[in-house]
Amino acid sequence: MTYSRTDSRDGGLAIQYLALSTMIVLYSLMFIGGYISAAGLGLTCPEWPLCPNGIMPSEEYLIEWVHRLVAATTGVLVLATMVACYMNKNAGARIKVTSSLASAFVVTQITLGALVIDLKLHAVLVAIHLGIGILLFSMVLLTTLFAFRLSKVPVKADA
Numbered sequence: 001m002t003y004s005r006t007d008s009r010d011g012g013l014a015i016q017y018l019a020l021s022t023m024i025v026l027y028s029l030m031f032i033g034g035y036i037s038a039a040g041l042g043l044t045c046p047e048w049p050l051c052p053n054g055i056m057p058s059e060e061y062l063i064e065w066v067h068r069l070v071a072a073t074t075g076v077l078v079l080a081t082m083v084a085c086y087m088n089k090n091a092g093a094r095i096k097v098t099s100s101l102a103s104a105f106v107v108t109q110i111t112l113g114a115l116v117i118d119l120k121l122h123a124v125l126v127a128i129h130l131g132i133g134i135l136l137f138s139m140v141l142l143t144t145l146f147a148f149r150l151s152k153v154p155v156k157a158d159a
């Protein structure tokens with residue numbers, strides 16, 4: 001059996017782009033998180049959701065500010081991907097399950113970020129933060145793979 005791309009108007013292409021950009025932004029977020037942890041900068045900003053100077057960035061809290069901004073962006077992208085999957089008539093159960101799990105993990109992860117700060121980087125919470133980050137990445141990766149398959153439909157070989 002051979003495959004051909006469907007018309008981009010069916011929304012499959014939009015899901016592909018959304019899922020792929022989510023994965024790239026999420027990967028960068030995990031990279032930044034790893035840097036914060038390894039550099040011992042986890043408590044430079046002791047408050048949540050905003051740092052003491054408010055919404056604008058400052059040199060003092062820059063890396064934490066970037067981590068939170070990219071986390072918020074990731075959250076929006078993950079939720080948007082899920083909504084796009086539910087709105088697409090060609091989307092199957094698998095992509096709906098992975099995008100829904102990704103959404104559940106991203107909300108948990110952002111909430112957990114607050115606890116990580118409140119409980120002064122308790123080792124168990126930091127480990128769970130990393131663990132959920134990996135689960136989240138796995139779901140976003142699967143969603144991306146399914147999205148790329150979604151944009152192809154089987155056609156007859158001699159068509």
Ligand code: HEM
Pocket residue numbers: 029030031032033034035036037038040041042043048049067068071074075106109110111112113114116117121126127129130133136
């Ligand atoms: C989608 C959301 C998020 C993801 C995927 C994510 C991912 C990560 C990862 C992978 C690390 C490195 C962990 C390690 O190396 O052990 C990390 C560290 C950290 N994250 Fe997040 N994070 C997210 C949201 C947040 C939020 C909203 C906050 C707080 C407001 C936060 C606070 C922290 C802190 C303080 C650290 C450093 C922990 C330490 O010093 O050991 N994270 N994050």
